[in-house]
Amino acid sequence: MEVASDRYALGHGWVELRESGPTDAPVIMCLHGIGSHSAGYRAQLAGLAGPFRVIAWNAPGFGSSTPLANADPTVEDYALALSHLLDALQCERPAVLVGSSWGSVIALAFAARFPHRLHRLVLSAPNTARGRMTGAARDEALAHMLASGNASDAASREAVVDRLLPADAPSQVRALVAPLRDALTPAGWVQAVRMLFSVHTPSLIGEVQCPIDVLAGALDTLAPLDQHALPLREAAPSIRLHVFDGCAHMLKLEAPTRFNAIVRGTAHQVV
Numbered sequence: 001m002e003v004a005s006d007r008y009a010l011g012h013g014w015v016e017l018r019e020s021g022p023t024d025a026p027v028i029m030c031l032h033g034i035g036s037h038s039a040g041y042r043a044q045l046a047g048l049a050g051p052f053r054v055i056a057w058n059a060p061g062f063g064s065s066t067p068l069a070n071a072d073p074t075v076e077d078y079a080l081a082l083s084h085l086l087d088a089l090q091c092e093r094p095a096v097l098v099g100s101s102w103g104s105v106i107a108l109a110f111a112a113r114f115p116h117r118l119h120r121l122v123l124s125a126p127n128t129a130r131g132r133m134t135g136a137a138r139d140e141a142l143a144h145m146l147a148s149g150n151a152s153d154a155a156s157r158e159a160v161v162d163r164l165l166p167a168d169a170p171s172q173v174r175a176l177v178a179p180l181r182d183a184l185t186p187a188g189w190v191q192a193v194r195m196l197f198s199v200h201t202p203s204l205i206g207e208v209q210c211p212i213d214v215l216a217g218a219l220d221t222l223a224p225l226d227q228h229a230l231p232l233r234e235a236a237p238s239i240r241l242h243v244f245d246g247c248a249h250m251l252k253l254e255a256p257t258r259f260n261a262i263v264r265g266t267a268h269q270v271v
Contacts, residue, residue: 020054027053028098036100039179057082075109076113082110105126105129120213124251125223127223129198129200131200141197229241
């Protein structure tokens with residue numbers, strides 16, 4: 001299936017994306033993580049297109065997408081940009097929204113604000129975000145995370161890959177994950193990090209009206225199951241939780257067949 005790259009003009013500038021599948025098919029909209037970009041969904045763009053129109057954006061400030069106008073944005077700013085993009089793409093029917101890691105934060109905010117636009121919500125390696133942090137602990141965590149975006153040498157790239165994947169991940173998967181961080185821009189990183197400190201996703205998930213699938217890697221040390229996916233499930237017990245044994249943070253590339261089956265709605269095993 002051919003994957004097309006394009007960009008669309010929105011109120012704040014441009015949003016770059018990849019898409020595949022018929023333009024009149026039901027939409028699967030994919031949101032990447034904070035250290036990634038649209039190419040991280042290569043297995044979904046290839047494996048889900050045909051019955052679906054699969055779209056993966058470069059979030060504002062990533063790749064060639066214009067940063068948001070607000071220098072200190074909230075998650076609502078990203079959700080609104082996504083709504084404007086769906087309008088520009090003429091996506092009128094309710095979509096399946098897939099959010100990975102940082103993208104899951106945007107996905108939850110979008111689902112809570114625009115319930116009429118969604119058919120299902122899929123959250124992979126979800127993040128509870130840091131909106132509940134206060135005082136010196138918040139200031140220290142924010143400063144540390146902002147500074148961590150400056151590392152771009154080969155050793156730092158390998159260290160990031162080591163955090164995202166299990167030790168026995170195939171070399172082919174490591175090779176796909178390693179360049180995903182290259183789409184980071186300084187402005188996009190700062191905005192993305194600041195957004196994480198503006199929201200607490202367990203406080204949002206109860207407002208979501210559509211069915212929710214949560215995918216979590218049993219070996220994920222970046223967003224451990226007990227600190228992220230399980231608090232979300234506690235806040236919304238009706239969600240379907242899928243635990244991927246032997247996988248870490250990049251489920252869409254580590255286990256694409258199972259990932260795609262859940263997105264299609266054809267996998268029902270939950271824990």
